[in-house]
Amino acid sequence: MSEGAGRQGIALSEKQRIAWLRLIRSDNVGPVTFRDLINHFGTAEAALEMLPELSRRGGASRAIRIASRAEAERELDIAQRHGAVFVGIGEPEYPALLRKVDGAPPLVAAKGNLQIAGDTAVGIVGSRNASIVGAKFAAMLARDLAAAGYAIVSGLARGIDTAAHRASLASGTIAAMAGGLDQPYPPENIGLLDEITSGNGLAVSEMPFGWEPRARDFPRRNRLIAGMGLGLVVVEAASRSGSLITARNAADFGRLVFAVPGSPLDPRAHGTNALLKDGAIVTTGAADVLEALAPLHEPKLFQPALGADEPPAENDDLALPPSDSDRDRVASALGPTPVEIDEIIRHAELPAATVYLLLLELDLAGRLHRYPGGLVALAAD
Known part of the structure; x- marks a missing residue:
């Protein structure tokens, strides 16, 4: 394992960390919107000041909720009491491979152990209702890959995930969670999570403490699993399985996807x-x-995608807010069918910075849907 050797990044100040947490916890601000806001306004603090105006210009029907400083400080205090930290994407401790994911x-x-989330990790996922053979194979694979220096990433679920985590406890395993770090699912794996975090392992989540995982949160966890490894191994998976979603994410991220063949008579092998x-x-x-x-082990293959509140570049296109005619041109280019942003720029014949800002307005007003691959569409009224 690389033990974080050669990691790059800039540590956030406490003031910046609070502002970042406030921004990502505010209404209608997801990871892509967060990135675009930082790119446009340079700092999270500047973006927070602009949220009400951007949302209003985008046609919001009500005032946008902005997370308060007190809320962010309380969340940081809770994390500290649980022995956890919040790590920003531009910091050295951020999972090295995840930071390159769109x-x-x-x-x-x-x-x-924050040091194990380096550039030598592999995901192992599979059926919750694992067969004895499947669980044994997952454990064997995890042990052998760990012996070769890889951290093992999985989702703390029953079956294959549990087998992979347990087999790599001593060498280093990473649990990606759908809920808060204090809300493991399933509850039967509370003990396993304690073993992971108190030993040579790591647990990560993008959700707040106290957040109980819902069905729609697991795809986000799957993205974490896919993004933190150089590759993903699917041991057992039915035709409709969260493991297949994780595999699709891994392929979209440019990761290698591995599958263990199984009997055509076993439904748990249909997906693999x-x-x-x-x-x-x-x-x-x-x-x-x-x-x-x-x-894939080339020097500097994966580099940080976003620095820690870097100063904004000079941009004459953003010196004045876009005009109403600009808004009309972008709105007319959008519809319910997802399109690429480059297509909108060409169609509207506007500077890219202006189009991105107008899309931010719509997004913060709750009028824009973002899709995988950077596609966007108007939200239904």
């Missing part, structure tokens, strides 16, 4: 066999994974 969370809550048909790498042992990942 839409990576600007802040993650983390508890445990389908992945193999779609081009996943056949995996019958750790050697298959190690051989495929070896070429």
Whole structure:
């Protein structure tokens, strides 16, 4: 494992950390919107000041809720009481591979050994209702990959996830969580989570403390799993499975996807066999994974995507707010069908900075939907 060697980044000040937490916890601010706000206004504090105006200009029907300083300070205090920290995407301790993912969370809550989330990690996921053979294979794979220096990333679920975590406890395992760090799911894995965070492991979440995971939160957790590893191994997965969503995320992020073949008669192998048909790498042992990942260990392959509140660049296009005619041109280019932002820029014949700012206005007003791949569409009224 790299133990964080050669990590780059700039530490946030306490003032910046509070402002970042306030911004990401405010209404209609997701990771992509957060990034665009920082890019436009330079700091989270400046972005917070602009939120009401941007939302109003975007046509919001009510005032936008902005997280208060007291709320952010309270969340930081809760994290400290739990032995956790909030790490910003531009800081050295942020999971090295995750920071290169499009839409990576600007802040993650983390508890445990921050040094293991380097650039040598592999995800292992699979069925909650794992077979005995599947669980044994996941454990064997995790041990062998860990022995080769890889941290093992999984989702703390029953079955394959649990087997992978337990097999790599001593060497280093990372649990990505759908709820707050104090809300593990399933509850039966509370003890496992304690073992992970008190030993050589790490737990991460983008959700607030006290947040009980809901069904719609698990895809976000799946993105964390896919983003924190160089590759993802699916051991068992049914045709409709969260593991397949994780595999799709990994492929979208440019990660290698591995699948363990199974019997056509076992429903738990239908998803993995389908992945193999779609081009996943056949995996019958750790050697298959190690051989495929070896070429990816190039110096500076993954670099930070966002610094810590860097000063804004001079931009004459943003010297004045966009005009109403500019808003009309962008609005007319949008519809219910997702389109690329570059297409909007060409269609509206406006500077890119102006279009991005107008999209921010719509987003903060709750009138824009963002889709994977950077596509956007108007939200239904």
